[in-house]
Amino acid sequence: MTVVEEKFSKKFDEAATQPKHRGAYDKDDAGDKGMALVEAKFKDTKAYWLVDRIEDRVYSAKFFAYGGKVSVAIGETLCSMVKGLTVDEACSLKGEDVEALLRDEPEVPAVPESKKKAFANVEELLKIVQQEYPAAKAVAEASASISKDDVKTSSFAELSMAEQAWLGLSKEDQITQINMVLDEKVRPALMADGGNVQVLDVVEGEKVMIKYQGACGNCGSSLGATLSFMEQALRKDIYNELIVVPNM
Secondary structure (H helix, E strand, O other): OOOOOOOOOHHHHHHHHOOOOEOOOOHHHHHHHOOEEEEEEEOOEEEEEEEEOOOOEEEEEEEEEOOOHHHHHHHHHHHHHHOOOEHHHHHOOOHHHHHHHOOOOOOOOOOOHHHHHHHHHHHHHHHHHHHHHHHHHHHHHHHHHHOOOOOOOOOHHHHHHHHHHHHOOOHHHHHHHHHHHHHHHOHHHHHHOOEEEEEEEEEOOOEEEEEEEEHHHHOHHHHOHHHHHHHHHHHHHOOOOOEEEEOO
16 A cells, blocks of 8 residues: 655745744733734634734734644744734635745645645634634723823834844844843843853844753753743843744
């Protein structure tokens, strides 16, 4: 019996194995930017969108997927596609649009025929996003009206300009800014427990390569709570898409 090899595109493999948008946003993330948080789940995928409630435009998106590499690739690609679109524009996307973007060549499918049915989940997920957005927007507006003195509403344009400014910095300046945040919010706690963290590199302005030092190298939380706290601090104070990667 001959086993037919299932072929996937290179773009698919990259999205499935190196996702940049896997994760979640919470109410604090939305509140810090004065944005609406939309959460939607369909089958094995959950989406988290931060939306500028003034322009109804998607500032950033993240996802969790539990159905294997096809679900991860779809979630990753959809997150990259919706950024900068209005909610209506984003929710008009089709599964075939996601699959087409994952192709290496326009005429060659990104996935085997047996996997194509998974892309139908895209439209169902986006239907739920569109249903949930009005309530999420209302919550954000109510929160902003109650906490006018505490919440600074940032527009999509303002945040996008801040992102471009960060990406325009030299690697040395990026590392300097990262170290400043770590010095203020992360290192004191690590050093109190006999540890520290060193910034090794910043790749493409998004991936922060670090090395734990001292007691942190043997601490179980270095890959859990500590890593998550560090990542959230850097995302909040520097750039929303930063990913922290420990050098093991």
